[in-house]
Amino acid sequence: MYKTIDVRNTQIPRIGLGTWQMQGITCVEAVSKALDLGYRYIDTAQIYENESDVGEAISTSNVPRSDIFLTTKIWMDKVGPETAQKSVEASLKKLKTEYVDLLLLHWPVGSVPLDQQVKSLQAIQKAGLTKMIGVSNYTVDLMKQVTDDLGADIITNQVEYHPYLSQAPVLDFVRQRDMFLTAYCPLARGRIRAEPLLTNLGKKYDKSAGQVTLRWLTQQDRVVAIPKAANPLHIEDNFKIFDFSLEAEEMLEIGKLARQDERIVNPEWAPEWDKENDKSQAA
Numbered sequence: 413m414y415k416t417i418d419v420r421n422t423q424i425p426r427i428g429l430g431t432w433q434m435q436g437i438t439c440v441e442a443v444s445k446a447l448d449l450g451y452r453y454i455d456t457a458q459i460y461e462n463e464s465d466v467g468e469a470i471s472t473s474n475v476p477r478s479d480i481f482l483t484t485k486i487w488m489d490k491v492g493p494e495t496a497q498k499s500v501e502a503s504l505k506k507l508k509t510e511y512v513d514l515l516l517l518h519w520p521v522g523s524v525p526l527d528q529q530v531k532s533l534q535a536i537q538k539a540g541l542t543k544m545i546g547v548s549n550y551t552v553d554l555m556k557q558v559t560d561d562l563g564a565d566i567i568t569n570q571v572e573y574h575p576y577l578s579q580a581p582v583l584d585f586v587r588q589r590d591m592f593l594t595a596y597c598p599l600a601r602g603r604i605r606a607e608p609l610l611t612n613l614g615k616k617y618d619k620s621a622g623q624v625t626l627r628w629l630t631q632q633d634r635v636v637a638i639p640k641a642a643n644p645l646h647i648e649d650n651f652k653i654f655d656f657s658l659e660a661e662e663m664l665e666i667g668k669l670a671r672q673d674e675r676i677v678n679p680e681w682a683p684e685w686d687k688e689n690d691k692s693q694a695a
C-alpha cells in the first residue's frame with residue numbers, strides 16, 4: 413500500500429535507508445539487509461565517507477541496479493564549476509555505478525554564485541551521471557531562485573522533517589511545483605520514542621512510535637522518508653509501515669506536536685530557515 417509515489421512519471425520509494433554515520437562493514441550489512449527486505453531507496457553523500465560501502469552492498473546484492481533509487485550529495489567545498497563534476501565522477505567510482513538516480517546540492521553555499529552551482533548540476537545531469545537533480549537544506553526563497561530565476565528542474569528538497577518540526581512552507585512549495593519533500597531525521601534521532609501520543613497510537617495499531625511516525629510522514633502528499641538504522645530490527649520495523657493507515661484526525665493530532673525552533677540539524681552554515689507557520693502539515 414502506497415510504497416511509492418509517482419512524481420513526473422518516476423516511481424519514488426516512500427521509504428529509503430539513510431546511511432549517515434554508518435561506515436565499513438556496518439554500512440555494507442545495513443544496506444544489504446535493507447535491499448533484501450525490499451528497500452529500493454538508498455541515501456548517501458560524499459561527506460558520509462561511505463559511498464564505497466554503499467557501492468559494495470549494491471553491487472553484490474541480487475537486486476538489479478535499475479530497481480534501486482540511489483541518491484548522493486555534493487559536499488559544500490565541491491560545488492564550484494571546476495570541482496563538481498569531478499567529485500561526482502569520484503562518487504560514482506566508489507558507488508560502482510555509472511549513474512545515480514538523484515544528485516543533490518547538500519547545503520546552500522554562498523561563496524559560489526548559485527547560477528554556477530546550478531549549471532554544474534545541470535551539466536552533470538546532461539552528461540548522464542544522474543537522472544534527476546535536487547537540493548537539500550534549501551529555503552523556499554532559495555528554491556524559488558533555482559526554479560523560477562534559473563529555470564532548473566529540481567525534483568526534491570531534502571530537509572529535516574518529523575513531528576516536532578513543521579515544514580509547511582517547504583511542503584506548500586514542493587506540492588505546487590510537482591516536486592516532493594525528502595524527510596531526513598524522520599525519527600528525530602529517536603526522540604519520538606517517548607512521545608505519549610505516538611506510543612498510544614502505536615498501541616492502537618500494534619506498531620512502535622517510530623513506525624507511527626514514519627507512517628505519518630509517508631501518508632502525507634509528496635513526502636518520502638529516509639530513516640537511518642544500523643540495527644537490523646530497526647531496518648525491518650521501519651519498512652513495516654504499509655499495512656496500516658492513520659485516520660485523518662490522528663494525522664492532524666501528530667501535526668500539532670510541532671514546536672517552534674525544534675531543529676536538530678542546525679550548523680553554523682545553515683541558511684536563515686523559513687519561519688514555520690501554524691498551517692497543518694498533514695495535508
Ligand SMILES: NC(=O)c1ccc[n+]([C@@H]2O[C@H](COP(=O)([O-])OP(=O)(O)OC[C@H]3O[C@@H](n4cnc5c(N)ncnc54)[C@H](OP(=O)(O)O)[C@@H]3O)[C@@H](O)[C@H]2O)c1
Pocket residue numbers: 429430431432433455456518548549570571595596597598599600601602605620622623638639640641642643644645646647649650677
Ligand atoms: N541532507 C542532510 O543535510 C541530512 C542531514 C541529516 C541526515 N540526513 C540523511 O537522513 C538520514 C536519517 O537521519 P538521521 O540519521 O539523522 O536520523 P533518524 O533517521 O531520525 O534517526 C536515526 C536514529 O534512530 C534510530 N532508529 C532507527 N530506527 C529505529 C526504530 N525503528 N526504533 C528506534 N530507533 C530507531 C537509529 O538507531 P540504529 O542506527 O541503532 O538502528 C539511529 O540512532 C541520515 O542517515 C542521512 O542519510 C541528511
